[in-house]
Amino acid sequence: MGNVGERSVPDIEVHHLSVWYGHTPALKNINLRVDAGQVLAIIGPSGCGKSTFLRVLNRMIERLALVRVEGSVRIGRFDVLDDHVDVTHLRRTVGMVFQHPNPFPMTIFDNVAYGPRIFGIKSSTQLRKTVEDSLKRAALWDEVRGKLRRSAGTLSGGQQQRLCIARALAVDPQVLLLDEPTASLDPVSSAKIEELIVQLKSQYTMIIVTHNLQQAARVSDVVAFFEQGQLIEMGYTQDIFTAPREKRTEEFLTGRFD
Numbered sequence: 001m002g003n004v005g006e007r008s009v010p011d012i013e014v015h016h017l018s019v020w021y022g023h024t025p026a027l028k029n030i031n032l033r034v035d036a037g038q039v040l041a042i043i044g045p046s047g048c049g050k051s052t053f054l055r056v057l058n059r060m061i062e063r064l065a066l067v068r069v070e071g072s073v074r075i076g077r078f079d080v081l082d083d084h085v086d087v088t089h090l091r092r093t094v095g096m097v098f099q100h101p102n103p104f105p106m107t108i109f110d111n112v113a114y115g116p117r118i119f120g121i122k123s124s125t126q127l128r129k130t131v132e133d134s135l136k137r138a139a140l141w142d143e144v145r146g147k148l149r150r151s152a153g154t155l156s157g158g159q160q161q162r163l164c165i166a167r168a169l170a171v172d173p174q175v176l177l178l179d180e181p182t183a184s185l186d187p188v189s190s191a192k193i194e195e196l197i198v199q200l201k202s203q204y205t206m207i208i209v210t211h212n213l214q215q216a217a218r219v220s221d222v223v224a225f226f227e228q229g230q231l232i233e234m235g236y237t238q239d240i241f242t243a244p245r246e247k248r249t250e251e252f253l254t255g256r257f258d
């Protein structure tokens, strides 16, 4: 664990992680570490296992049929793959934001208050404060402060994605997993989400999956290149983009990939 200001932020350590869908391997013996407060970007061609990797970290993987997972994953004090881990607590600590904004069909306020209510916050003053703080952290407050009782569906796609980030932040996670969070957004909205990731940096340990290499270069501290379920190379972002060690990484980064 590392301490950033008042917050304690966990490291992530992955050892010998392999995943199979049926008999088909999707991740092969992945070993990596993300330090507390770092942003890791995972890049790689379609189908290389990026989303599978994220799904292991908050145990969403187990919702799928015929999946087998081996190895160990530690996030702070969670032994993630242990049978006895408290999955609800784990998912509260490890928040996730998906490719397509998926607000619940309810008001802006209720979207953000949803998690805190589930976790037992009943006081309306405390709920209002949590909603306001989370919307501020997600850089959405100024745009929605006068219309919290409107349906989340009235927001633009980019605003909806920031709402989903606010909803994830409202339960006070320590880790944020972002699965192509800007893939469905226009360039202006994407830039806002990227700015937000940079602002949130170091307060959370973050992993972002992205197909946008410039985005990976702009927001991350470290980059991991996956190919066909294997971790080919991981290193500091600048090193990976300027002097990758592996030929496959270089070919991918320069678009000479088959």
Ligand SMILES: Nc1ncnc2c1ncn2[C@@H]1O[C@H](COP(=O)(O)OP(=O)(O)OP(=O)(O)O)[C@@H](O)[C@H]1O
Binding pocket: 021, 025, 026, 044, 045, 046, 047, 048, 049, 050, 051, 052, 053, 064
């Ligand atoms: N639910 C599933 N059942 C069976 N196979 C799956 C399932 N989900 C993913 N796979 C397979 O596992 C491999 C890794 O998929 P994954 O979605 O993790 O890759 P990805 O790198 O995130 O791809 P993309 O960039 O296209 O989103 C692929 O071959 C995919 O077809």
